[in-house]
Amino acid sequence: MACVLHADDCTAAVASREDKLQSLFRTQATAAAQSPERLELALAADLTEEMLQRFCAEAPFHIALGAGGDRKVWRRLAQLSVDINELALVGAASTCNVATLQVVYQHLLNQRCDVHCSIWWITGVALAKHGDTGLCFAWLAPQNSNVEDAAGTWPEWFCSVLCGTAASNGHLASLQFLLDRTRGQALFGRYAPLHATDVVEEDVGEDAADIIRETMGWIGDTDSQEHYKSLLDCAAEGGDVRMVQWLLQQGHSVTPITFEVAAHNGHLHLVKHLAAQGYACDANVLYNTTLVGGGIPPAQMEWLRGRGGGDWSQAGMTEALLKRLASDHADATYALAQWLLAQGAQWPESIRELTRRGAPMHHVVWALQHGCGSGEGGWTAEHCEEAERSCRGLRRALHELGCPCECEERVAIMASIGELHM
Numbered sequence: 001m002a003c004v005l006h007a008d009d010c011t012a013a014v015a016s017r018e019d020k021l022q023s024l025f026r027t028q029a030t031a032a033a034q035s036p037e038r039l040e041l042a043l044a045a046d047l048t049e050e051m052l053q054r055f056c057a058e059a060p061f062h063i064a065l066g067a068g069g070d071r072k073v074w075r076r077l078a079q080l081s082v083d084i085n086e087l088a089l090v091g092a093a094s095t096c097n098v099a100t101l102q103v104v105y106q107h108l109l110n111q112r113c114d115v116h117c118s119i120w121w122i123t124g125v126a127l128a129k130h131g132d133t134g135l136c137f138a139w140l141a142p143q144n145s146n147v148e149d150a151a152g153t154w155p156e157w158f159c160s161v162l163c164g165t166a167a168s169n170g171h172l173a174s175l176q177f178l179l180d181r182t183r184g185q186a187l188f189g190r191y192a193p194l195h196a197t198d199v200v201e202e203d204v205g206e207d208a209a210d211i212i213r214e215t216m217g218w219i220g221d222t223d224s225q226e227h228y229k230s231l232l233d234c235a236a237e238g239g240d241v242r243m244v245q246w247l248l249q250q251g252h253s254v255t256p257i258t259f260e261v262a263a264h265n266g267h268l269h270l271v272k273h274l275a276a277q278g279y280a281c282d283a284n285v286l287y288n289t290t291l292v293g294g295g296i297p298p299a300q301m302e303w304l305r306g307r308g309g310g311d312w313s314q315a316g317m318t319e320a321l322l323k324r325l326a327s328d329h330a331d332a333t334y335a336l337a338q339w340l341l342a343q344g345a346q347w348p349e350s351i352r353e354l355t356r357r358g359a360p361m362h363h364v365v366w367a368l369q370h371g372c373g374s375g376e377g378g379w380t381a382e383h384c385e386e387a388e389r390s391c392r393g394l395r396r397a398l399h400e401l402g403c404p405c406e407c408e409e410r411v412a413i414m415a416s417i418g419e420l421h422m
Ligand SMILES: [Zn+2]
Pocket: 380, 381, 384, 395, 399, 403, 405, 406, 407, 408, 409, 410
């Protein structure tokens, strides 16, 4: 799972050198885990044993070791006193290859590493996420019989979480396998819709509750309630019209959050498709969720405007711009913010409007680079403190972009510039 920086990340990375270094180290570690040649190269360059020990404490390293599936790498690491751990199974699952899963599992057994039942659960989720169509699921199904406390059965929620994950990731063949009573449901237990009110953490345990929430949870932007997505909602999240159609044919229905989930993920084609079939949606609700969603095409805003959603006054658009930049959605790009600016949204008087809302650092930096100012009343050391509290490293980023306050950060930066020019 190598970390790939895109241009916007680079802006943030340059703004915060410390974060940049951490990201680059992580890239090296997972890249080094992929083949014996890469590992030797890294060792010959600057990968020290001490750094290896540090990486060893991080999940992505073990996941990468499993995905690589190369015993030579694991043996070489063993010489350096680094053992792979059970998370390697999750990495192996991402390849949907039985041989890789088996070789990782055998290696763990040889190391006398116990595989906890929650690891088998997330291994299953990884298979569903990456679209296994049955072979690896069949390999996985009997594994929990070796786990002491699992008693050979999969938990009641498991099949539903697998189905939901396959649907969210657009894997129709996986979903069809899992829903089949003689295949998926025979292996992992019955599929039944999950409801937020039915799953109680005290009953299922903390690990299970985390997995269920992560795969099926949905917080509505409008009602702020926690929902669990239905299978159709999961398909709407993935944006696959064919899968949505198939589920409708199987008797699944559109829920109160289906449109919201599709709009939040920028699937305008699906929103239009469902609306054309006569399902009702509230354009204002979709407008609100669109503003804080990911991968949003500006055409989606136009469509919502045409349906009467949103506030298109200048103040309304400015508020939309702020809401957009304050969102920390992982797939948020700047296309929508740029579009809002082009439509007449104005920057607020001070960048403080954004830091106050807890906007992610790279969004604050982007706003400063695209015309947002520090504000007439000035930006004081107190505001710098506040920004730093909301996001570590932000104070330094602000000062590198010319923040006018006289706090310690400015003094430190001026001193380092002075040194450069000496
Ligand atoms: Zn400052």
